[in-house]
Amino acid sequence: MKTLIPVTIVTGFLGSGKTTLLRSLIERRQTRRLALLINEFGEVAIDGALIRETAGTQAHIQIVDFPYGLIAYGDDALFIPTMQAIAARRFDVDHVLIETSGLALPTAVMEMLQSAELADDFILDATLAIVDTPLLLSNQFDVDGTDDTLETVANSVAALFERQLEYADVVVLNKIDGLDDAALLLAETALRQRAPNIRFLELAYDAKLDIRLALGLRLHQPTKIEHAHSYTLLPSMPCPQAGVLDNQSRLNGHAHSGLSGHSHGLRTHQHFHEQDPGWLSFVLRCDAAQHEAAFKAAMLAVSIAEPVLRSKGFICLADAAGTLLVQGVRTRLQLHAATEPGARTRSELVFIGYHLKRQQVAAKLSELTGTLWQ
Numbered sequence: 001m002k003t004l005i006p007v008t009i010v011t012g013f014l015g016s017g018k019t020t021l022l023r024s025l026i027e028r029r030q031t032r033r034l035a036l037l038i039n040e041f042g043e044v045a046i047d048g049a050l051i052r053e054t055a056g057t058q059a060h061i062q063i064v065d066f067p068y069g070l071i072a073y074g075d076d077a078l079f080i081p082t083m084q085a086i087a088a089r090r091f092d093v094d095h096v097l098i099e100t101s102g103l104a105l106p107t108a109v110m111e112m113l114q115s116a117e118l119a120d121d122f123i124l125d126a127t128l129a130i131v132d133t134p135l136l137l138s139n140q141f142d143v144d145g146t147d148d149t150l151e152t153v154a155n156s157v158a159a160l161f162e163r164q165l166e167y168a169d170v171v172v173l174n175k176i177d178g179l180d181d182a183a184l185l186l187a188e189t190a191l192r193q194r195a196p197n198i199r200f201l202e203l204a205y206d207a208k209l210d211i212r213l214a215l216g217l218r219l220h221q222p223t224k225i226e227h228a229h230s231y232t233l234l235p236s237m238p239c240p241q242a243g244v245l246d247n248q249s250r251l252n253g254h255a256h257s258g259l260s261g262h263s264h265g266l267r268t269h270q271h272f273h274e275q276d277p278g279w280l281s282f283v284l285r286c287d288a289a290q291h292e293a294a295f296k297a298a299m300l301a302v303s304i305a306e307p308v309l310r311s312k313g314f315i316c317l318a319d320a321a322g323t324l325l326v327q328g329v330r331t332r333l334q335l336h337a338a339t340e341p342g343a344r345t346r347s348e349l350v351f352i353g354y355h356l357k358r359q360q361v362a363a364k365l366s367e368l369t370g371t372l373w374q
């Protein structure tokens with residue numbers, strides 16, 4: 001019998017730190033040969049470019065971009081052939097990592113892994129949900145109690161966030177640098193209130209996760225019933241080397257607690273977002289050079305005025321001063337010197353939001369930077 005190739009799904013809301021965490025896993029992969037499938041909601045593959053930057057020319061790391069749409073959802077014709085191609089090169093792959101879009105549920109991939117085309121080659125290792133802990137603590141994932149429809153940003157975000165938690169085996173509290181023990185305990189409580197069935201909780205400082213707690217967890221086993229495949233959860237974390245985190249005491253002994261029966265019930269729901277067309281993404285481009293301070297102030301103003309939940313891309317600075325990588329999560333904006341190969345001549349930004357209006361964002365950004373964005 002063929003050995004099944006383990007697959008880890010990395011899910012989490014927009015900007016929670018999935019790509020950053022994957023980059024740190026690549027750095028710590030030791031001898032593991034990895035295949036990575038990177039799905040972004042926006043049409044420009046920024047995350048794939050960043051992961052390639054980390055992987056460099058390392059052998060035994062394959063990266064496949066899935067820009068546009070949602071990986072393994074109904075209209076994705078790429079997922080099964082890509083996985084089959086990986087299976088055909090199984091001698092060169094120890095583990096597959098799939099980063100889903102921040103607007104996707106992991107269930108679409110989970111379901112596909114159980115399909116007749118893939119179930120004989122792959123096994124779900126675990127689903128990790130990455131959480132932006134400061135956003136969680138600032139109640140940004142709360143339901144808007146004044147409106148019980150999905151037609152508000154808050155309710156749409158809350159619904160998606162809770163479903164991502166619901167289907168995760170391991171929830172990772174990320175962006176916890178700077179948080180004290182009391183804040184971590186509050187975050188754990190807030191998570192458990194939302195998703196009482198969370199099985200394992202991990203901490204990632206600076207998006208770094210102990211690789212033994214991320215890969216090779218073997219939390220699922222295949223079950224074949226006639227011609228249907230399904231996964232059964234294992235009752236505990238069986239990985240022999242999977243010790244507890246060094247810093248587990250920071251959660252006051254609560255880490256790894258909370259095992260309770262939960263079932264993925266894959267066939268019983270629709271994947272979120274197939275029903276919610278309010279999420280939009282577009283790219284704005286600008287040929288004029290940008291001034292860092294003015295650009296930063298303009299982005300902050302745009303993010304406050306418009307429902308921008310995520311922005312990312314590259315800007316070209318004036319006087320050939322180089323390129324900056326732009327990473328915005330709501331109103332938090334980070335600019336870093338980009339180390340892309342090849343010179344860029346055009347700034348390019350992806351915006352993602354709920355009922356976000358392209359023309360309004362373009363007009364405001366153009367006005368505030370004094371350069372034409374379109």
Ligand SMILES: Nc1nc2c(ncn2[C@@H]2O[C@H](COP(=O)(O)OP(=O)(O)OP(=O)(O)O)[C@@H](O)[C@H]2O)c(=O)[nH]1
Binds near residue numbers: 015175206
């Ligand atoms: N301070 C801090 N910032 C982080 C951490 N992890 C990620 N970030 C920052 O958060 C921003 C978003 O990180 P990404 O890794 O791109 O998030 P993502 O989940 O892949 O984003 P999408 O794919 O767009 O949903 C970037 O500016 C990161 O540098 C962390 O642990 N601490």
